[in-house]
Amino acid sequence: MDREEYVEAVLQAVESIPPGSVATYGDIAEYVGQGGPRQVGAVMREYGGGVAWWRVIRASGVPADEVGDEQLHLLRADGVRITNGRVNLRQVRWDPEIQEH
């Protein structure tokens, strides 16, 4: 799989996250089936501007230091419950299975 195709796959995965839900970098990597969490992060750094990058967070529920403030703000706008600067993964974690295909 070319790097460009990988980028497309990642962006597509991010776009398929419904509003009010979030996914971890690991989830995206697993969904795409290639590379790992760090590669997803690398893609987001370069091409994340075109998608809902704020719906991608760490497994801990804490957003990346670089974008944390904006991200929490945007997530709250999407209807995501934020507690103590941390996302409640229990409730908003994206499940590819529950998608309305």
Added chain:
DNA sequence: GCCATGACATCCA
């Protein structure tokens, strides 16, 4: 090919 880096994850104290 070796080494350093990074919007990460997991394990363990």
Added chain:
DNA sequence: GTGGATGCCATGG
């Protein structure tokens, strides 16, 4: 919950 160590995997020098 916190902090350090280790693993992972692609990219760039």
